[in-house]
Amino acid sequence: MKRLILISAAMLLGASWMAPSAMAEESIGNPENGRVIFENGVGDNVPACASCHGAGGLGADDMGTPRLAYQVQKYIWKQLEDFSTDKRMDNTMYQMNDIAKALSEEQRRDVASYVHSLRTPFLGSDLDQMIKDGEEIGTAYKGQILVEHGIPSRGISACMSCHGFHGRSAGNMFPAIGGQRYVYLKHELEAFRAGHDTPSSEDDASRDNDPQAIMRNIAVHLTDADIANVAAFLTSTRAVTVGNPGAPHR
Numbered sequence: 150m151k152r153l154i155l156i157s158a159a160m161l162l163g164a165s166w167m168a169p170s171a172m173a174e175e176s177i178g179n180p181e182n183g184r185v186i187f188e189n190g191v192g193d194n195v196p197a198c199a200s201c202h203g204a205g206g207l208g209a210d211d212m213g214t215p216r217l218a219y220q221v222q223k224y225i226w227k228q229l230e231d232f233s234t235d236k237r238m239d240n241t242m243y244q245m246n247d248i249a250k251a252l253s254e255e256q257r258r259d260v261a262s263y264v265h266s267l268r269t270p271f272l273g274s275d276l277d278q279m280i281k282d283g284e285e286i287g288t289a290y291k292g293q294i295l296v297e298h299g300i301p302s303r304g305i306s307a308c309m310s311c312h313g314f315h316g317r318s319a320g321n322m323f324p325a326i327g328g329q330r331y332v333y334l335k336h337e338l339e340a341f342r343a344g345h346d347t348p349s350s351e352d353d354a355s356r357d358n359d360p361q362a363i364m365r366n367i368a369v370h371l372t373d374a375d376i377a378n379v380a381a382f383l384t385s386t387r388a389v390t391v392g393n394p395g396a397p398h399r
């Protein structure tokens with residue numbers, strides 16, 4: 150009996166602790182202003198984000214653009230800041246740096262809060278179609294092993310230790326990578342790998358805006374096959390899973 154009471158007290162405590170994170174988080178900007186930017190762009194210098202990132206922010210493999218919908222808003226904001234200061238270079242379409250510079254700080258926050266509010270389903274890439282089109286695609290189950298366990302003997306930590314189960318994100322610093330576009334996932338991992346040895350100021354194909362080289366130190370140990378395998382697995386995972394309807398919610 151005493152034990153039961155203790156357990157329920159712990160549950161109550163747990164519940165009150167959980168409440169703030171389960172409740173709607175605070176928006177970092179004005180999502181309505183962000184929607185207008187996303188759908189219409191701003192003046193002559195900022196094209197509509199939707200023209201490349203797709204209606205609903207789903208991203209597109211044929212352009213190499215990422216899914217933005219539901220992504221952690223502070224992560225999106227950080228990327229826009231990094232593009233605006235050339236800390237990160239758009240090495241796919243070479244447009245994001247100019248676009249981010251043409252937005253005000255407030256507009257970058259607004260559009261980040263808007264794309265985060267999009268609840269577009271996690272569809273991922275259509276790997277079957279890509280295979281039919283003759284593309285070589287990685288093997289998802291091998292990628293799953295890397296995501297869940299890493300390969301400690303090769304210096305590769307389990308992706309989910311930072312990015313959460315199925316890559317559904319784990320707080321402000323760690324973006325959702327589950328349900329992301331296959332082409333984009335591959336491209337970013339290759340860019341982090343290149344960024345390990347060559348800074349983006351010297352080679353615009355590399356990415357080095359990850360704090361403390363956290364991603365570069367992992368990507369440097371990945372082979373081309375590892376990258377294709379994790380991308381094949383992650384694009385097909387659903388960031389929102391049964392029992393966790395809110396994630397990624399920060």
Ligand code: HEC
Nearest residue numbers: 196197198201213214215225228239240241242244245260
């Ligand atoms: C001309 C096409 C184009 C337009 C228009 C465009 N983007 Fe992008 N965006 C890209 C590409 C390509 C990338 C991938 C860059 C790379 O890593 O090489 C990208 C990357 C991003 C990222 C990084 C996402 C991540 O997961 O790290 C953010 C955030 C972003 N765009 C936001 C926006 C916003 C907001 C707008 C509108 C104001 C916008 N983009 C307009 C092409 C575009």
Ligand code: HEC
Nearest residue numbers: 306307308311322324326334337358359360363364367379
């Ligand atoms: C030690 C923590 C950590 C581990 C382990 C880790 N990551 Fe990351 N990853 C990060 C952080 C932090 C960022 C965000 C970098 C930034 O702020 O620009 C990131 C960013 C990324 C991105 C870019 C996302 C985007 O939208 O542009 C991809 C893709 C990625 N990680 C894939 C992986 C994969 C695959 C693994 C496992 C092989 C992995 N990560 C393991 C911390 C980690």
